[in-house]
Amino acid sequence: MTRELSGRSIFLASPGGLEVERQSVRDTVVAFNENYALNDDVVFIVKGWEPLARGVGNPQSLINPEIVECDFMILLLGDYWGSAPSTDGPYSSGTEEEFHKALALLASDDAAMRDLLVVFKVLEPDRMRDPGPQLTRVLSFRNQLESTKQLFYGTFDSQASLKELVERSLRKWKIPLKPREPVQIDLSNGSPIVDVASNLSTSELVENATQKAAAGLVTQAELTFSLAVKDREPQALNEFANFMRRTGRLESALELNRELLSSPAILTSVEAQDIAYRVNSLANIGLIERKKGNLNASVKYLTEAVKTADLSQTPVPEELAYSLDNLGFTWSQLGDLEQSRSAFERSKAVRISLAQGTESAQSLVNMGRLSIRSHDFEQAASDFDAAIALLDPDRDSLLLANALSGKGKALFESRALDEAVTVLTRALEVNLALGNSDGASIAHGLIARAHLEKGDVAEAATHAAATAAESEASGNLTGAATGLWVLAQVDHANGEAKSAIDRFGQAIDLAQRANNNGLLLAIKASRARL
Structure with missing residues (x-):
């Protein structure tokens, strides 16, 4: 034919x-x-x-x-x-x-x-x-x-x-081609790269690089980190690995974490700081595996991180709590809410021992997310509000962004759409200021879904496209799937059936690769309704 x-x-x-x-x-x-x-x-x-x-x-x-x-x-x-x-x-x-x-x-x-x-x-x-x-x-x-x-x-x-x-x-x-529209791109106002002082110590270089990353200066941060890791000091390798993970260079982040774990000096040390590096590297590998959709591998590494912290003669509570947080998230994505709750409850107990407001806020965010998974949206919103009340916007901006996104999702699921958009817009602003692509992707995706529910197709399309773009920056399969899912619904609302079918298929493929069964079921359900 x-x-x-x-x-x-x-x-x-x-x-x-x-x-x-x-x-x-x-x-x-x-x-x-x-x-x-x-x-x-x-x-x-x-x-x-x-x-x-x-x-x-x-x-x-x-x-x-x-x-x-x-x-x-x-x-x-x-x-x-x-x-x-x-x-x-x-x-x-x-x-x-x-x-x-x-x-x-x-x-x-x-x-x-x-x-x-x-x-x-x-x-x-x-x-x-x-x-x-x-x-x-x-x-x-x-x-x-x-x-x-x-x-x-x-x-x-x-x-x-x-x-x-x-x-x-x-x-x-x-996807089917739409009428072409000219696009003007002006790069004339680009900023020059600022040279880094050559006499800075490793810790000063790490601090300088971290500040640049927080300001969204990714290229300059990477250049500064490359100077910081010259002597392969654990602090620099650890922070560089975190930076590479957050910016979507997952293989590079894995390589840096594995270098830390293979260091004889780190492996044999009983010093608290060296044990903390081991625990943190194992937890980060587990987080990366989850991000890549390898949930069983994620559980394996995060469980090992928890055991390593437990066996330490000197307590490393912050790293233990971090590992338990991520183990709880992975169990939640696997659909095992009992294991997830157990990890979060233990993390909460560890954080209470630290007696810090920020640590208590993290536990409230954890429980709020679990309440969303359990469809108790009123309790979730309450948990997120309590977390937000404990946080300093200037000092705790990343955790604040997470709490705001969580509250926005609880409001969205409760169909308080206007209030959800208001809260999520604030979360988006904080994430963009931090250069946090993962967080920005989540906020854009939820705002897009809220606008779609409200019937504002144009706004939904704008935020869905931004979700896809931010997800590309961080290598987030879940975010990319969410963006395509909303765009598929936008296409359907605009009468573009062929494009909608294609995007639904792409979103399902990405959700499967991310091993995100909750998202996968939601995409399939909305496709069936349409």
């Missing part, structure tokens, strides 16, 4: 030195065509500079017309910026020229270009410490994108994470 296919071309831009990654992108597109796109009469075609660079004349003059014909661009960057395409042009590399060509096409009224994905390869700290002019230019470009906040970029630290980034864009690019 004859079929008409919608051919959509992608220009794959990058300087030299990324041959393996370029092939990985091509392989991902081929597999996506076979497994998903062709089922919807769509085929993606990857174009690149390889055959054109061998042509007669200036290679860039041959490449640019190819970009004009493309619908999308994927730009890969590692530690090399490239050489200037000409001696008298405005661009310092062919890749830079290709990027600006894509921006001009996106802004044009009648061009084919619809979207642009920029991805950066995560580099070893040793390479970051001595960047040289080529890598410095790459990092300056990344910082420019970050500071202007007009174009999201992704980072990858494995072939698997590169594949995931490309697949996410392909899923977005596969």
Whole structure:
């Protein structure tokens, strides 16, 4: 039977030195065509500079017309910026020229270009410490994108994470095409990278990097952390691992935590601080496994973290409570509310022994989340209110954001939609100020669902798209699934049945990969209702 296919071309831009990654992108597109796109009469075609660079004349003059014909661009960057395409042009590399060509096409009224994905390869700290002019230019470009906040970029630290980034864009690019609208992207107000004082101690560098991360200066924080871990001191490795986890570089975070756990000095020490590092690393591995959807592995590592803390001759209560918190979350996601409650109750007892308001607030947040799982939304809201009352907005902003998001969800589930949006908007503001992509994704997703319930489809679509974008930044499969789920319902409300069916399927696939059965059932139920 004859079929008409919608051919959509992608220009794959990058300087030299990324041959393996370029092939990985091509392989991902081929597999996506076979497994998903062709089922919807769509085929993606990857174009690149390889055959054109061998042509007669200036290679860039041959490449640019190819970009004009493309619908999308994927730009890969590692530690090399490239050489200037000409001696008298405005661009310092062919890749830079290709990027600006894509921006001009996106802004044009009648061009084919619809979207642009920029991805950066995560580099070893040793390479970051001595960047040289080529890598410095790459990092300056990344910082420019970050500071202007007009174009999201992704980072990858494995072939698997590169594949995931490309697949996410392909899923977005596969849906039925809507009338094209020009997009203006202005990067002229990008901030420069601020040099770090070379005479700072390791602890000062860690503090400096942590402050930059909290301010959302991710590129500068990573550069500072690369200086801090030069001597492989446990404090620096631990904080760098936390940073990499929070920013979605999960394989890098795992590697750093495993380095800490394999250190003979840390393994054999009976000092409280070294035991605390062991417990924290095990707990973080468990958290990462949960984030990747590996719930049984998450339970394994978190249980080991708790046992390690219990066996310590010197108490490490903060790390024990942290491990119990995360063990409770994982049991909750597995649907075992009894095990979850047991972990949370024990964590609460440990926190009471610390006699700190913030610690008590964390336990209230834990119990509030458990009450939501038990459908006791009134009790959940009460728990979250009690937690919020204990917190200092300036000192406890991350926990405050979690408590606000929890209360917003309890209100949403109680169908107090206007109040939910008000509380969740405050949670979103706090998370954005912290640069917390996971938290921002959760808040955007709940706001989107509330607007959808209220019948405000346009607002729901805006927040659902933001959910997907923030989830990409942190590698959060649950957040990505939530965003697609809401967008599917938006498509249905707008009469776009084919796109809605496609997005429901993508959301179900991601929820399954996240092992989030509650979300999976909710998506399937809403699809059935529609």
